[in-house]
Amino acid sequence: MRLADLRPNRCLGLVAVGLAFGVIHSALVEYVASIKSPLVDEPAHLVSGVCYLRTGSTFHYRVNPPLVRTLAAWPIFRSVENCDCVSYPALATLRSEFELGRDSFNANPQLWHSRLRSSRRVGILFSLIGLFVCSAWAYQLWGCQASVAAASLWCFQPMIIGWSATITPDVPAASTGVLACFAFWYWLEKDHLIRMIAAGVTLGIALLTKTTWITLLFLWPVLTILSGVFVGDRIKIRAKQSAGLVVILTLGLVILNGAYEWNSLGRPLRDFRFQSHRLQQVQQTVAERASLLEMIPMPLPENYIYGLDVQIKDFEAGKASYLCGERKEGGWWYYYAVVLLVKTPAGFLAIILLAVSMASVRRREMLANGEFERIAVAVILMTAMMLTFADGMSRHGRYGLIAAPWLIVWSCRIFATPSRRRTVAWAMLGLGVASTLSQYPHQISYFNYLIGGPRYGDRWLLDSNIDWGQDWYLVERWKSLNPEKRPLFLATSGPTTIQHSDFDASIRLMPRETSDGSLTLPAGYYAMSVNTLHGYPRERRGREYFANQTPIDRLGNSIRIFHLTVPIKIQ
Incomplete structure (x- = not known):
């Protein structure tokens, strides 16, 4: 089904539904951003x-x-x-x-x-792009109900709401990536000048959002070749389509380099001094086996390439990571699978499982939407491979958000089936929405009820999955509502420190050990972040005492309040 095939009243209805979800999603994100x-x-x-x-x-x-x-x-x-x-x-x-x-x-x-x-608020703009693209693509593939379901899944996905309310590139990368691939898919459907320009412009925008999308420069030519093979052209790609692909890639690179002010464009590979082991190996292999390639000018800005090098080096270095109660230097290849299972509402997980079961028995439908299936599978596999091999650090589940649009659109096929499965899928969607709203506005630290909800989230994940400094304002509010509960000692994550608030002299940072190695915890109240309670990412004296105590209050999902009635001395 195509938008052009819609009757005017139905088209207006879909637009109205899309705008309604956009307003709801914007309001949800705006409030989270404000508090x-x-x-x-x-x-x-x-x-x-x-x-x-x-x-x-x-x-x-x-x-x-x-x-x-x-x-x-x-x-x-x-x-x-x-x-x-x-x-x-x-x-x-x-x-x-x-x-x-x-x-x-x-x-x-x-x-x-x-x-x-x-x-x-820039996060709202990018998130709305993702919402509308997922809804439009689902409509093109599966029809009206799938379009509404896709908008709902994006609108009420906890991690999307939480990270859209921050200045981080994870949700914007997901949105611009799916926008670029939607434009590319539309161009593959019909080679047209406007569609070709749209694909090139959106590619440039995606490249400017996150270095992950450098992979599109390699995926799109492969997908174009496969497009020719599956429509009967075999390996001979039509000359017009080949030229169009060159224009698309060139336009994307022009936009990227323009934003970098043409920073050292054309510098050959041999002139780079990489810090990461993997890129050093690539450079060495090219020098040994294809020396001519190392003299070819690179079409990417110097700082773009060095940024990728620094990112890879960070993963190679290995950092303190935490998963399911275990801490170690380095990471786990299955880390992001666990993140998906514990931080996605159970109802949404059920929809994915229903879609997988349906796709396994209805393979003809997959062939009918071959272009989308190839693009979706390619991006999901690419994301899975990158996250699996980047196991030197397992800290931030939000890195996996770039795969969210593909899971959403792909799963919405279940809403196109005139069967009991579709009824069950709508029920699961409602259950997932209810689960999301039950923990609102603490979406960054959302955990589904399959594991007991956010109260037990720190048994599974730490770091930005639960405690990234987002609940500091709740400490200030608690302080204002409880003026008699002093002194208050603080040990929280985040950039906010004691001098940035209207705290009085009775508000202090948590004491540290003396020169002889002893530590005295004075009587009073202690606001401690979840990461600090677990001694993560580095150990802190005194936290082990509180780890075995029951908090008197919880602020958001990331801060615990403890009360000591008498001083405690820790040797």
């Missing part, structure tokens, strides 16, 4: 965007392209003071954006708190 405190990496993202707008430099936070942080920084970049973008050393191995972000945050605390909400 959550600055996350661990938000100052670094935002200040790096300020530096780009002021100097054009893409060095800071170059592991991610500049589009999202630049748009987020636009409302505040003229107001930020004491933001020295050029004094921090530009070394290939240094992540100076975190130091830069911390210093700027300390110099402008009131600005960050008052204007952060406006900067976070």
Whole structure:
């Protein structure tokens, strides 16, 4: 079914439904953005965007392209003071954006708190793109009910709501990636000039959102070849389609390089000094077996390539990770599968299982939508392979969000079946929506009820999956509602520190051990983050005592309040 085949009244009805879901989703994200405190990496993202707008430099936070942080920084970049973008050393191995972000945050605390909400609204824009594309693509493939279901799945997916309310590129990457592939699919369906330009422009936007989408430069030519094979052209691709693909890739690269101000474009591979072992191996292999290739100019900006190098090196280095109660240096290849199982509402998981069972017995339908199936499978497999092999660090389940649009659209096939399965699918969708709303607005730390909900989430995952500094404002509110509960000692994650609030002298940071190795915990109240309670990512004296105590209160899903009636001395 195509949009052109719709009767006017039905077309208007679909548009109205889409707009309704857009309004609901925007309201959900906006409220989360307004009540959550600055996350661990938000100052670094935002200040790096300020530096780009002021100097054009893409060095800071170059592991991610500049589009999202630049748009987020636009409302505040003229107001930020004491933001020295050029004094921090530009070394290939240094992540100076975190130091830069911390210093700027300390110099402008009131600005960050008052204007952060406006900067976070860029996430709503990108999330709406994902919502509308998933809905439109599901309609093109499976019809009206599938379109409504796709909009619902995106609108009420907890991780999408939570991370759309932040200045991070994960949801924007998912949205721009599915938008680019939708445009590419539309071009494959019919080779037309407008569709070709749309595919090239959206490719450039996706490349500017996250380096992950560099894979599209390799996937799209392969998918184009397969398109010719499956329509009967065998290996001989039509000349017009081949030329169109070249135009699409060229247009995408032009947009990417233009945003980087043509930063060292055309630098040959042999001139790069990589830090990651994998890219060093690639460089060495090319030099030994195909020396001519190492002299070919690279079509990507220098900082884009070095950003990818730094990201790979971070994964190779191995960092403290946590999964199902186990801590270790490095990660697990199945980490993101666990994230999917515990952080997706049970009803939504049931829809995926129903779609898998249906696809296994209705293979003709898959062949009928061959282009989509190949694109979806290619992207999902590519994502799975990258996340599986990046097992040097298992910390952030949000990295897997780039696969969310494909799972949503692919699963919506179940809503096109005139059978009991469709009725069950609608019931599961309602169950999933209810599960999401039951934990609103704490969507970053959402855990489904298959594992007991957020109360037991820290038994499965830590880090940004549950505690990324987002509940600091709840501590301030608790302090205001309980003025008699003093002194209050703090040990929380996130960039917000004690001097940035209107705390009085009875609010203190948690004591540290003395020179002789002893630690005395005074009587009073202690606000401790979940990560700190688990000694993650690094151990902290005193936390082991609280880990065995029952909190008197819980703030959000990431902070626990404890009460000591007498001092405790820990040797």
